[in-house]
Amino acid sequence: MPYLNNHFHVYDQHKDIAFQIIGKSNFIRWINNENEMNSVYFGRYKYFTTYTEMSDFLIKKRKEKK
Numbered sequence: 001m002p003y004l005n006n007h008f009h010v011y012d013q014h015k016d017i018a019f020q021i022i023g024k025s026n027f028i029r030w031i032n033n034e035n036e037m038n039s040v041y042f043g044r045y046k047y048f049t050t051y052t053e054m055s056d057f058l059i060k061k062r063k064e065k066k
Contacts, residue, residue, distance in 0.1 A: 024049050 008021045010030075021027045031047045048054040 006023055008027045009018065010021060011018045021030055028047050028049050035045050035047075046057070048057065
């Protein structure tokens with residue numbers, strides 16, 4: 001089987017389940033959703049697939065603060 005760098009395998013140690021996320025954008029979306037759901041780190045981190053995506057987000061955020 002060829003190596004696929006867009007397949008992410010996740011194991012939840014608390015629920016004892018494993019699953020696969022296909023696609024980097026889906027993986028990033030899942031991470032961001034988990035971050036929003038976590039009461040300890042609620043909204044603390046936001047993840048991006050590229051520097052450009054992060055830069056655009058930060059520019060938009062700065063404009064909203066003004």
